Amino acid sequence: MTHDARRYFDLPSPFPMKRGGELHGARVAYETWGELSKARDNAVLILTGLSPSAHAASNDIDPSQGWWEAMIGPGKAIDTSRWFVICVNSLGSDKGSTCPASIDPATGQPYRLSFPELALEDVANAAHAAISGLGIEQLACLIGCSMGGMSALAYMLLHPGSVRAHISVDTAPQAQPFAIAIRSLQREAIRLDPHWNNGQYDDQRYPDTGMSIARKLGVITYRSAMEWNGRFARIRLEAEQRDDNPFGFEFEVESYLQGHAQRFVRTFDPNSYLYLSRASDWFDIAEYGEGSIPEGLKRIQIERAMVIGVSTDILFPLEQQEQIAEGLKAAGAAVEFVALDSPQGHDAFLVDIENYSRAIGGFLTRL
Amino acid sequence: MTHDARRYFDLPSPFPMKRGGELHGARVAYETWGELSKARDNAVLILTGLSPSAHAASNDIDPSQGWWEAMIGPGKAIDTSRWFVICVNSLGSDKGSTCPASIDPATGQPYRLSFPELALEDVANAAHAAISGLGIEQLACLIGCSMGGMSALAYMLLHPGSVRAHISVDTAPQAQPFAIAIRSLQREAIRLDPHWNNGQYDDQRYPDTGMSIARKLGVITYRSAMEWNGRFARIRLEAEQRDDNPFGFEFEVESYLQGHAQRFVRTFDPNSYLYLSRASDWFDIAEYGEGSIPEGLKRIQIERAMVIGVSTDILFPLEQQEQIAEGLKAAGAAVEFVALDSPQGHDAFLVDIENYSRAIGGFLTRL
Structure with missing residues (x-):
């Protein structure tokens, strides 16, 4: 059942890519909730x-x-009795959109x-093409979370007039060196695995x-040390949960990470991961x-x-959200900046539903 | 020349280990600076x-x-014209002390x-044995940095009366789950490398x-995002510094990490790394x-x-230093707590010499 809810939008072919090259016969997967109004003015894209x-x-x-189940539905913060909600799978992701694991029609x-x-500009352009294809000229609101928040900035900048209101969630106007270092190391761990085999696994x-x-x-980087102090402290695994390996897992936090890894490893295409990262x-x-974040946001x-x-x-980090808020304000938007103290770190938008519901629900209600 | 300055202290044989087993014919490497006073009361151990x-x-x-060159010497913060300074290589480290890369006399x-x-209790006991072997009954000051700060807590707790004053640098009274997660992942990267081969590389x-x-x-975890924003920002490598790999290094921060890795990889024994980690x-x-940090410190x-x-x-994190300060104070010591805002993160003690010199030098002067 899981995949049946997906719909697909066929991108214009060829679909030109920002850094060169083009895709032929590409598509993006999307799902929707609620009803598009006759005036087509109640669309919210995530x-x-x-x-x-x-x-x-x-x-x-x-x-x-779904991954944001608690936020989307009738009466919820993103209220599907009022809004027509669309979520587009990123171009390059293997969750239904054309990606490195897809068949190249030129070669089979x-x-x-x-x-x-x-x-991310390509991700934005593909999402914009899908929205246009649904007959929606202007989004009532564009919501971007994490990487999607960067895609959203590209979407608004590249398609003037396509968005009335924006909700920026736990994201950044540019990648900073700490985040680059983390992602570079993640990519290296994949690339150095002999089984990656230059993508031919x-x-x-x-x-x-x-x-x-x-x-x-x-x-490790999606959560926070503070949360883990409360959640895991120094709790040990039970003897029967441990293996004989002298350096095997001993603490609950290690087992927690292992569980996350096991659920992920075979469910996300490694090459697609490298491309999106x-x-x-x-x-x-x-x-x-011209090299200035405020000027770009303007x-x-x-x-x-x-x-x-x-x-x-x-x-x-929060300073990056502040940069976005300041930049959009300087560009003329009415901006609300919400700095939360949720202990869950970057993933708070998936976990601290109470605070995110209040903020996002309140903003959407006032639109 | 590099290794000539080392002296070695032969540990009592057998040398019992905290978690079971014992070492035979083990030793620790150490170096010294300055002169031990006749009263043997001016020793500072690092x-x-x-x-x-x-x-x-x-x-x-x-x-x-040396690794703390700017801190140790005549007229420096750790003034070798006044103090007899000893630095002991940790038991289990491959820098001269007995470690997993050493020959087991039982097998050759x-x-x-x-x-x-x-x-770390074993590291502390080995260091204490070396100090006793030098005829020093009581240290004027015990300085512990990072992991060495934890070893220092063990040293003072296991050897009552062996230390008059203590300087605790960027350390913790216990490993918290975030640090455990990082170190567990480091160990896993080594263990999962097929060339590790269960330690038989x-x-x-x-x-x-x-x-x-x-x-x-x-x-990545020794430095800070703040420092890197100023130091690397989004500076790209020159074309000639880059390779043809489609996911090869592009940003200076990636090249910086690569340099660190290249200097380290073959200079530290992997099994010893696993043991110390x-x-x-x-x-x-x-x-x-009985499960309480303050009670332990007491x-x-x-x-x-x-x-x-x-x-x-x-x-x-700073809260852990505060725990140490509060605990030692409750135990009856006169404690100064110094919270610095150095941008360099955990490694600040190696880099922000100005602030660490002022703090450490001031404290030692007042002894």
Whole structure:
């Protein structure tokens, strides 16, 4: 059932890519909730982080829980009795959209590393094409979370007039060196796994080790030390949960990371991960402002925005949300800046539903 | 020349280990600066972080720069015209002390994973034995940096009356889950490298990849995002510094990490790294206080202490230094707590010489 709720939008062919090259016969997967109004003025688009699919919430066709289930639905913060909500799977992600694991129509073989270089601007352009294809000229609100927040900035900048209001969630106007270092190391763990084999892996020889290390490093940076002090402290695993390896897992926090890695390793295409990760490093709104973040943001013309960040986020620190808020304000938008103290770090938007519901729900209600 | 300055202290044989087993014919390497007074009351011992050797500073025999060169010498913060300074290489480290790469006299082969389980209490006991062997009953001051700060707490607790004053630098009373997660992932990167081969590597088949990832992850957590924003920003490598790999290094921060890794990978024995890393995770002063950190610290009887930490340290957060300061104070010591805002993170003690000199030099002058 899981995949049935997906719809697909065929991108214009050829679909030109920012850094050169083009895709032929490409598509993006998306899901929707609620009804588009006759005036087509109640559309809310969600752009996602690196790994989630378009299945942000359950719906009639796919009743399984979505990755933002608690936020989307009738009466919830993103109220589907008022809004027509769309979530588009990023171009380059393997959750239904064309990606390095897709068949290249020119060869009949998977693209793998022959997939053209991917930028978040391409993710934005593909999402914009899908929205236009649904007959929506202007979004009532564009919501971008984490990597999706960077894609959202690209979307608004590249498509003037396409967005009325914006909610920026735990994101950044450019990748900073700490985040680049983390992502570079994640990519290196995958690339140095002999089973990655320059992208030519298969189910028998698959870079499980590299993907596992990459995922664990991701989870470490998505959460916060403060949360873990309360949650795991120095709790040991039970004897029967431990193996004989002299350096095997002993603490609950190690087992927690292992669980995250095991759930992820075979469910995300490694090459697609590399492409999206690199795209995140490349993103820099200052490219559009002659090297200046405020000047880049000044080119974004919207009416209102809410910018949300968390003090415990080490991957996208709060100062970066403040830069976005200041920049959009200077560009003429009415901006609300929400600095939260949620202990969960970068992932707070997925966990601290109470505070994010209050902020996002309140903003949408006032639109 | 580099190794000539080392002296060696033969540990009592057998040397019992905290978690079971014993070492035969074991020794620790150490270096000294300055002169021991007739009353033997001017000794300052330095216990190190995970990777440094006993060569903390240059001396007549080895004029090469030491890892704390700017801090140790005549007229410097740790003034060798007044103090007799000793730095002991940790038991289990491959910089001259007996470690998993050493020959097991029982077999004539390297210990590798047959080395007994290592705890920081063993590191402390070995250092204490060396100090006693030098005829020093009581240290004027015990300085512990990073992992060495934890070893120092063990030293003072296990050897009552052996220390008058203590300087605690960027350390913790116990390993917290964030630090455990980082170190566990470093160990896993090494263990999952096929060349690690359950500890049976050699120069031809050596776990370079695992060690490189472990070191890079270390460096990421030893510094701070704030420092890197100023230092690297989004500066790109020159074209000639880049390779053809589609996911090769592009940003200066990536090249910086690569340089650190290359300098480390073949200069630290991987098995010794695993042992010392695990010992750091195990350390918990609360073990000596029926589960309570303050109760554990209360068993440490010293006259004075200075506890220094840095607000940008993500590996040993400032709150942990505050715990040490509060605990030693409750135990009856006169404690100075120094909270610095150095941007360099955990490594600040190696870099922000101005502030560390002022604090440490001031404290030692007042003794």
